[in-house]
Amino acid sequence: MVRPREEFIMENNEQNFQPKTWVSFVIMAFLVAAMCSAIFLTGQQLHITMLTCMGFCILMLVLTGCPYSKIEEAIISSGNLTIPTLIILYTIGAVMGSWIASGTVPMIIYWGLKLINPGLFLATACIACMITSLATGSSWSTIGTVGVALMGVGMGLDMNPAMTAGAIVSGAAFGDKMSPMSDTTNVAPAVAGADLFDHIKAMLTTGGPAIVIALVGFTVLGFSHSGDANSETIAQILESLESIFQLNLTTLIPVILVLVLAIKKFPAFPTLLISALVAAALAILVQGQSIPGIMSIMENGFVSDTGFYDIDKLLSRGGMFSMHYTASLTVIVMAFGGILEKCGVLDEILSKMRGLTRTVGTMVATTVVIEILLNLVTASQYMTIILGGKLMMPVYKEKDMLPQCLSRTLEDSGTVTSLLIPWNLCGAFASAALGVGCFTYLPFALFNWICPLIAVVWGFLGLFQWKTGQKPSKKTYRPVDSEAPVSK
Template sequence: MEDQSNVKQPSLWLCLSIVLFLIISFLLQLIVKGEPDVHMTLFFASVFASAMLIIFNKTKFDLIEEGIIHGCKIATISMMILMFIGVMIPAWIAAGTIPTLIYYGLKLISPSIFLVTAALTCAIATLCTGTSWGTAATFGVALMGIGGGLGISPGMTAAAVICGAIFGDKMSPISDTVNLSAGTCEVNIFDNIKSVATATIPGFILTIIVFIFLDLKFNSGEIHSQAVDEMLAVLSSNFNLTPIHAIISLVPMILVLILALKKVNALATIVISAIVAMFIAIILQKYQLIDMMSYMNYGFKIDTGNFDVDKLLNRGGLQSMMWTVSIGYLGLSYGGILEKTG
C-alpha cells in the first residue's frame, strides 16, 4: 500500500479540472438526455481523472488502482444489502406481505381524517417496501382519486402522499438511498437511520398536526372510489387476505422490525426475512419453489388486469438492483481515486 505521506499532491488547477469535468458532464447529460442515467458519465470521469493525474502529476497507476479497490471495498456491504433487498421484495409480495399492507391500508382510510391516514398509510407502505417513488405512483394515484371525491384539494392530497412516502423512505432499512448513504459514509445502517430520525421524526409529527387541522375542514363525506374498489377486489382475488393469513403474511416485516431493534446485522436481517417470506408464499399462497426462485431473481410477475395493482406488484428481484449496484461501485470507485491520490 502506498504511503499517503509520500503521495505527491496534485495542483489546485488539476483538482479543479477533474471535479469540473464531472460537474459539466452531469449537466450536459441532463440537458441533452434529460435523464440521470450517469453510469458512463462516472466511467469517463474516472478515466479522465486517472489520465490527468498520470500525465500532469506523475501519479503511479498502482495508487489509482488502490483508490478504486478502496472505493469498492467501502461499497461492498451496502451493495450486497441492496442485492438482497431485491431478493426480499418479491418474496414479500408473493407471501402477501405487501398486498396485505395495500389492502388493509386502503380499507382503513377514514374520510374524517383523510390527510392524516393518507400520510400514515404512505409512510408505512414506503417503510416496508423501501420505495417512495413506488408508493407515490400507486398509493398516491388511488389517494388522489379518493381525495377528489371528498372535495379535498389535489395539492393537499399530494402533500400528504409525498410527506408520508419520503418519511418512510428515510426510515426504511431496505431503502436503496439509506443503504447507499450509510455505505458511502462508512457507518452502520441503523446508526444512520437513528441520526436521520432526530430531524425526520419531529418534522413528520409537525406535518401530521398540520394535517389534523386541515382535516377539520373536510370532516364529512364518504369514500366512493371505483379505482379503490377495483384494487381491493383484484388483491383479494389474487392473494389470500383473510385476517389470519394477513397476520401471518406480516411476519417477514415484523421480523425486520424486531431484528432491527435488536441491531442484528442488516445483511442477515434481510436474508432471514426473505427466506421466511419465501416459505410463507409456498405454504399459504401456494407458489412453487421454482416460481419463487425465478421471482426472487428476476422480480415478481403477475397480470391481474388492473394497471395500478400490476405496477405496484411487478417489481423487485436481484437483477433489478444491478442498475443501482453498478452506479454505486462506479461512484465510489471515482471517490476512491480522488481520496487516495490526494
C-alpha cells in the first residue's frame, strides 16, 4: 500500500523539528532559576531539581510541536555515554572500599603524616595527583584513590579540607588533560581535527603556566595555613592506624599495579577492576578480612573504628553503594543533556554567541564561555567538548587557525571547569569522593580557574594563536601551500 504524501511530509517535519528561539530561552531561563534556587535556597536538592527541569523542557518541546518519539530517542541515545560512565563509577566505589580494607589508603596516610612538611603539603598533594592522573589518564580514579588518602593526610596535619580538596582537584585535572590516555584528551583533538600530540604540546602553553602559578599559590597557602597539629596528635593518629592495619610495603601493590597497567595502556575499567580484586586479596591475606567481609566492603564500604572521629569519618567510605547518589544524578543529567542536544534547544543560543567572534581574542573568549555554559546545562564534559567543538570549528577554519588552537581551548575550559560545578558529573563525583562541596573547594582549585583565564588572556594578546604555516603541524584546516585567503 502506498502511503499518502502527507504522511511523508509530516514525518520529515517531525525529524527536522527545531525549537523557536524564545522556547530555547525560556527553557534555559527556567534551568538557571531552578539551579540557583536549589543551590541557594533548598540546600542543593539536585536530583529533583534536574528532574523538574527535564520535565519542563519536555513539556515546552511537546507543546511547541516536537514529537515525543524524538525526545525518547534523545534519552535512549544518551545511554551510549551513560552506561560506560556508570560502570566506571561503581568500579571506583569498589576500589575505594578495597583500598581502605587492604591498608593501601591507611599506608599512604601513615607515611604522608610522617614525611610531608605541613607547609609543602598542598603543593605535594597537587603534584602527587598530577603524576597519578598523568599516568592513569583519569582524574576520577586519582581523586577516588590517592585523593581520598591525601584528604586523610591533610586532616592529620590540621589543614583546611577545602584547600586540600582544591589541591587534589587541581593536580588531577592537569594530569588528566595532559595525559595521552585520557578520554577528553583524545576526544578534543578528534572533534577539532587536530593531531593528538600537537594538541598536547599546544596545551602546555596554557596549562603549563597555570599549574606553575597554582603550585606557587599552594605553597603560599600551605605555609600560611599549615594548621597547628602538634606531634602528639599526629603520633596518636599513627598509633591508631598501626593498631587497626598491618602497614607494610605489600599494601602499596594496588597503587603500583594501577600505574603499571596505565603505562601499558590498559583501559580504565579493567585496570580499576584488577586493582580492586588485588586489593581485596591483600585485605584477606594481610589484614585478615574474610571473603564475605571484603565482598561486603566492596559493595557497602569500609567502616573504620580507630577511636579518632575525623579518621573514622574519612576511612568509613567507599563501596559500590556509596556511588548511588552520583550514579542516579548521572542518569538524570545525561538524559536531560541528550534532550537539549538532540532536540536542538541549544543550537540557536550558541549560534548567536558564535556571532561575537570578530577577532582571535573574542573567538577564544567566546569558546571558553560556550564551554562553561555547556558544562552548566549538559552536566557532561564529553557533551561539552563535542558540542562546543562542532559549533566553533567553522570560526577557527574561517580565521585559518591550526586545529590544535581549538582543541586546546576546548580542554582549557571544558575539561577543567567540569570539576567546579556541583551538578556536573565530574563535580558531583569529586565532591562525593572527597567529602567537600564543589563551591567550598572552588576558590582553592587554583588550576581549574586560572587555566581558562590564561587561555582568554593569551587569545587577546595574540600569543600562541597559530595560523596555517606559522608552526609545523601534522594536521591543518587547509593545505599549507594553499592560495586561499587568510581571514584577519
